[in-house]
Amino acid sequence: MYTTSSVFLKTLEQAGITHAFVNWGSDHPALLEELERQRTENGKAGLQIITCPNEMVALSAAQGFAQACGRPAAVLVHVDVGTQSAIVRQYMRYTCQINSGRNVSQVVLRGLQSALSEPKGPVYLWARREVMEEEVSEDLATASIDVTTWTPVEPTAISESAANTIASSLLNAERSLIITSYLGRNTAAVQKLVELSDRLAIPVLVSCPTRVNFPHSHPYFVELTFGMAPSHWLREADTILVIDSDIPYIPVFNKPRPDAKIFHIDVDVLKDNIGMFHINAQLRCKADAQLALTQILDHIPSDVASNARISTRAQELREVSAQRIANLLSLEAAVPSDGSFTVPNILRTLRTSIPVPGRTLFLNESISNYPLVWDHLQPELPGSMFSSGSSSLGWGLGASIGASLARNDLDLIVLVVGDGSFLFGVPASAFWIARKYKTPFLTVILNNGGWKSPKLSMLGVYPQGHGSKVSGNQLTVGFGPDTPDHSQVAVAAGGAWGKRVTLASELEASMKEAVDAVRNEGRCAVLDCVIESI
Known part of the structure; x- marks a missing residue:
């Protein structure tokens, strides 16, 4: 016998999900039965099931899994505490109810498509146990699913005029600055940021980091902040590139000078789920950091580092970096x-x-x-x-x-x-x-x-x-x-x-x-x- 649960689990497997962190309850008889059917007929279940006695641990494990390897994992929870959809909806990229075994594959694949499109994030699906126990035909349960037509949205670039404007401003700036928080979610973007910083001797300020966005021993890494301490790097900069940051600065404690040129690049540049977010940017671009930085670099000569102004700034930053590292070592000792x-x-x-x-x-x-x-x-x-x-x-x-x-x-x-x-x-x-x-x-x-x-x-x-x-x-x-x-x-x-x-x-x-x-x-x-x- 096959059920909606059979199709649901098969869809997860064919979509590339390998692990499910589960907190079983009385809502899950069909899922438990289907997994045992797979073990009986195939020698093992299609997903690796991780039993989690607590829902918080299950959710955190799935998040850590995705953060570590870039691939999503599934979490199964149950009854009222686990399925209060009105509460979790505001945290999700996509929510939907599964109402039938006939379209469960489409619902799952739609959810994964949203989860893997920028800005990436969790999705939430829920179903009544009666729906998950609904019998389906063998043809539906065993049919191959074409997941190639449910691809996520491709990363977007900035316009060439925007790339030229940002590059020119950084090239001509006296006191430029780059601010980021989570650019390192795409590890390939880090090298592009290093390349831009190296080419123009631009100091990098990391604000409220969640990832490694820039090597901490790099001579142009000047400050790590969580918004409270005064930052002369921010206050004195005449040109600022904010890229992938939810909190580049807190105006109550720090804010750029009024005439500073500010450019903002982010996959979620308007922060649609934040009630109020604003920085005084002259140009905003909704774009992928790696692509945007590559375009900006294309508009900056590769030999510009020999410029006297840039080479002088580079030497000053090396001295600042050496002092920063010395201060850290002194605290450690x-x-x-x-x-x-x-x-x-x-x-x-x-x-x-x-x-x-x-x-x-x-x-x-x-x-x-x-x-x-x-x-x-x-x-x-x-x-x-x-x-x-x-x-x-x-x-x-x-x-x-x-x-x-x-x-x-x-x-x-x-x-x-x-x-x-x-x-x-x-x-x-x-x-x-x-x-x-x-x-x-x-x-x-x-x-x-x-x-x-x-x-x-x-x-x-x-x-x-x-x-x-x-x-x-x-x-x-x-x-x-x-x-x-x-x-x-x-x-x-x-x-x-x-x-x-x-x-x-x-x-x-x-x-x-x-x-x-x-x-x-x-x-x-x-x-x-x-x-x-x-």
């Missing part, structure tokens, strides 16, 4: 006199403990320590570090599982996470999944004993208020005074290696043990690093 350690100390130890940097993937969910993690891990290769990019917390543990399933070429996966986000990630479920499906990864917890971001937000509004004088525990954003040993949750749930460290003298050896447990023993490791409490 400064160990507190009480024998504890700082976040830069931890990150230096982690960075120098990585055996094969070129085959290591970092996931960053450090929240209040985001800037430090990006700066001190110094990611170089496109695709070697990413963060969630969404507004929710608890992504990292599940995403590490998904990334491990997506990338068998990696030597090591490392998650750097705050203690609050670690708990949001449902560690009991996550480490159970990791053990069952053999997806080992290293988790380094930056444990400040609570939620620092709410406290920082309060201090931003009331810097001298009542709350500024008390601890996080008094404010009720702390987890103390007796905080749990988070590493032991992973040990109990998934047989992980786990240890809490509080002293700088323990840090290096403990980090090596943790790395070895993942690489040599094939199990997760959690290093709970206790830093200054909030």
Whole structure:
């Protein structure tokens, strides 16, 4: 017997979906029956099924899978919590209800077409269990599906006049600047950005990064910001290219000078799903970054770097870069006199403990320590570090599982996470999944004993208020005074290696043990690093 579920699963498989992260419920009898029919008749199911005891972990794993390899994965959830479509619709690229087995293939393929067209994002399909149990004919269930006619929209370029205008402005600028946040989602675009920066000695400012957009050791990498600190690079620039950025700057804290020429290139240049978004750009282009940068480069002479103005700027940027790196190294070397350690100390130890940097993937969910993690891990290769990019917390543990399933070429996966986000990630479920499906990864917890971001937000509004004088525990954003040993949750749930460290003298050896447990023993490791409490 074949059902709508038979056609649904076959369509996913033929469309190239390989993994389904599932949270089974009483709504899924036909799906469970169809998968077992496949195992009986074919020896295995068409999809690799990853059982996830928690929906948050399932969704995060699917997201991490897609971020790591660029291919989508499926998530199956159930009943009211899992299928409140009015709530999730605003986060989706496309939503649709499956009403019949006769058109389920078209609905699935339409959804994937939207998911893979820029701006890429999740799609949401839902169906009643009665529909999924509807019997269909064998001809419908076994018919081949032509997925080649459901291709996503091709990337778009900018006009030649726009390319010429932007190139000319950058070429003639005295103080140019490039700002980006997620250009590195397309790793091929990073090399084009490097080429443009090199050719004209243009400084690159990375704002609220979610990807590796520019090599952190590059002499023209001048600043990483999350919008709050003053930036003279932004304030003094006469020509600014904003490319692939949701938050290039926050006008309350920073804004360009009034006469600055600003050009904005993005696959979602108007930010249609954001209530208010505006920058004072002279030219806006809805386009793919790689194609646009290639066009701009075509309008700039390849030998222009010999220009005296550009060569002088290049030397100045190298000096700035050398000082920036020296400052970071100084922070890493400064160990507190009480024998504890700082976040830069931890990150230096982690960075120098990585055996094969070129085959290591970092996931960053450090929240209040985001800037430090990006700066001190110094990611170089496109695709070697990413963060969630969404507004929710608890992504990292599940995403590490998904990334491990997506990338068998990696030597090591490392998650750097705050203690609050670690708990949001449902560690009991996550480490159970990791053990069952053999997806080992290293988790380094930056444990400040609570939620620092709410406290920082309060201090931003009331810097001298009542709350500024008390601890996080008094404010009720702390987890103390007796905080749990988070590493032991992973040990109990998934047989992980786990240890809490509080002293700088323990840090290096403990980090090596943790790395070895993942690489040599094939199990997760959690290093709970206790830093200054909030």
